[in-house]
Amino acid sequence: MSTVTFDQISEHEQVMFCNDPHTGLKAIIAIHNTTLGPALGGCRMLPYKSEEEALTDVLRLSKGMTYKCVAADVDFGGGKAVIIGDPRKDKTPELFRAFGQFVQSLNGRFYTGTDMGTTPEDFVQAYKETSFIVGLPEEYGGNGDSSVTTAFGVMQGLRAVSQFLWGTDVLTERVFAVQGLGKVGFKVAEGLLKEGANVYVTDVDPETIAKLEEKAYQYPGHVQAVTADDIYGVGADVFVPCAIGGIINDETIERLKVKAVCGAANNQLLEDRHGKVLQAKNILYAPDYIVNAGGLIQVSDELYGPNKARVLKKTRALYDTLFEIFQSAEKKAVSTVEAANQFVEERLQKRARLNSFFSPDNPPKWRVRR
Numbered sequence: 526m527s528t529v530t531f532d533q534i535s536e537h538e539q540v541m542f543c544n545d546p547h548t549g550l551k552a553i554i555a556i557h558n559t560t561l562g563p564a565l566g567g568c569r570m571l572p573y574k575s576e577e578e579a580l581t582d583v584l585r586l587s588k589g590m591t592y593k594c595v596a597a598d599v600d601f602g603g604g605k606a607v608i609i610g611d612p613r614k615d616k617t618p619e620l621f622r623a624f625g626q627f628v629q630s631l632n633g634r635f636y637t638g639t640d641m642g643t644t645p646e647d648f649v650q651a652y653k654e655t656s657f658i659v660g661l662p663e664e665y666g667g668n669g670d671s672s673v674t675t676a677f678g679v680m681q682g683l684r685a686v687s688q689f690l691w692g693t694d695v696l697t698e699r700v701f702a703v704q705g706l707g708k709v710g711f712k713v714a715e716g717l718l719k720e721g722a723n724v725y726v727t728d729v730d731p732e733t734i735a736k737l738e739e740k741a742y743q744y745p746g747h748v749q750a751v752t753a754d755d756i757y758g759v760g761a762d763v764f765v766p767c768a769i770g771g772i773i774n775d776e777t778i779e780r781l782k783v784k785a786v787c788g789a790a791n792n793q794l795l796e797d798r799h800g801k802v803l804q805a806k807n808i809l810y811a812p813d814y815i816v817n818a819g820g821l822i823q824v825s826d827e828l829y830g831p832n833k834a835r836v837l838k839k840t841r842a843l844y845d846t847l848f849e850i851f852q853s854a855e856k857k858a859v860s861t862v863e864a865a866n867q868f869v870e871e872r873l874q875k876r877a878r879l880n881s882f883f884s885p886d887n888p889p890k891w892r893v894r895r
């Protein structure tokens with residue numbers, strides 16, 4: 526294995542390798558930036574092919590969380606965790622408890638919860654060892670499964686795309702290509718079918734496709750399953766990535782026939798420059814960290830005392846944020862990625878100044894439950 530260098534993690538504040546031979550836990554926690562408050566971000570469990578792949582993923586994901594927190598206007602910083610392992614075979618209560626002990630050792634610098642490959646029940650185990658857990662089931666004082674709100678936010682994003690491109694936020698009879706039918710993608714596909722849209726779907730797990738097909742009969746829209754590779758080339762209006770990152774790259778952009786890309790997956794672009802490549806192809810890209818912020822809004826809200834109405838209101842507002850980014854990109858003749866990053870970096874600078882003002886009567890805004 527090659528060594529990790531400071532050069533590799535130069536943009537990050539802290540990277541922690543968590544090793545527990547007794548439970549088999551091998552995890553990495555990355556804290557990107559805590560200017561706005563403690564780092565917050567879910568924990569992904571995947572059978573990474575190598576430790577380098579896991580490190581690259583957690584570094585990219587945690588940076589994305591910094592941008593997501595700023596864009597969604599929540600007072601948290603960017604962090605994320607990955608567990609190296611197969612979620613179908615390697616999960617045990619002890620593994621998640623061991624992970625919880627490492628989170629506890631950061632003493633509130635990092636809050637975590639679900640992501641790809643993990644569920645709220647996994648974090649009920651971690652919660653036995655640390656209180657710095659979010660996205661807990663309601664019976665544990667949480668707001669429940671955050672993928673419900675993430676999916677709701679993605680639907681807002683799809684409406685904003687439709688309004689911008691076609692002058693209506695009604696999705697009926699439009700065609701969508703949904704990649705990944707997991708916690709978020711399944712709910713998005715179902716929402717689209719309920720609204721009478723036609724949906725191509727794919728997943729590497731045939732069971733989830735069969736489950737959706739079974740339910741689809743009751744909805745006005747139509748579903749058609751395609752292979753994991755064919756999803757890039759289907760004749761749809763919008764490509765909706767809801768699985769892995771890096772799927773928008775030189776090879777896939779060549780194959781896309783859609784007018785827009787808007788989905789839940791984190792780090793959809795392999796590199797930021799692919800935002801420009803999409804723009805050149807006249808494909809509207811809805812920046813992932815804005816579209817998929819619903820889960821973050823929900824779990825961060827939990828720390829102030831859960832309030833569902835507030836969560837819905839803030840998640841609905843993603844429509845306006847996205848629409849403004851589309852307008853700003855058009856006006857400045859830049860890609861939507863550039864417009865979104867500029868908006869975030871300017872806001873972060875303004876907020877950083879606010880956070881530098883110390884007063885004993887004015888406790889930090891992120892004084893949340895511990």
Ligand SMILES: NC(=O)C1=CN([C@@H]2O[C@H](COP(=O)(O)OP(=O)(O)OC[C@H]3O[C@@H](n4cnc5c(N)ncnc54)[C@H](O)[C@@H]3O)[C@@H](O)[C@H]2O)C=CC1
Pocket residue numbers: 639640641642643671672673675704705706707708709710727728729730733753767768769770789790791817818820821
């Ligand atoms: N759960 C949440 O609330 C949030 C999730 N996200 C992001 O959304 C994406 C999906 O998250 P979840 O639904 O929670 O994950 P999940 O693990 O529940 O579902 C992922 C699904 O994608 C499928 N999949 C994996 N590789 C695939 C491929 N190459 N082609 C097609 N399907 C594939 C899996 O079989 C699984 O059904 C991830 O990128 C995650 O980081 C972002 C914000 C919040």
Ligand SMILES: O=C(O)CCC(=O)C(=O)O
Pocket residue numbers: 565566567568593638639640660671672675791817818819820821824
């Ligand atoms: O959605 C969550 O549970 C936490 C937030 C997060 O990790 C994300 O938005 O990727």
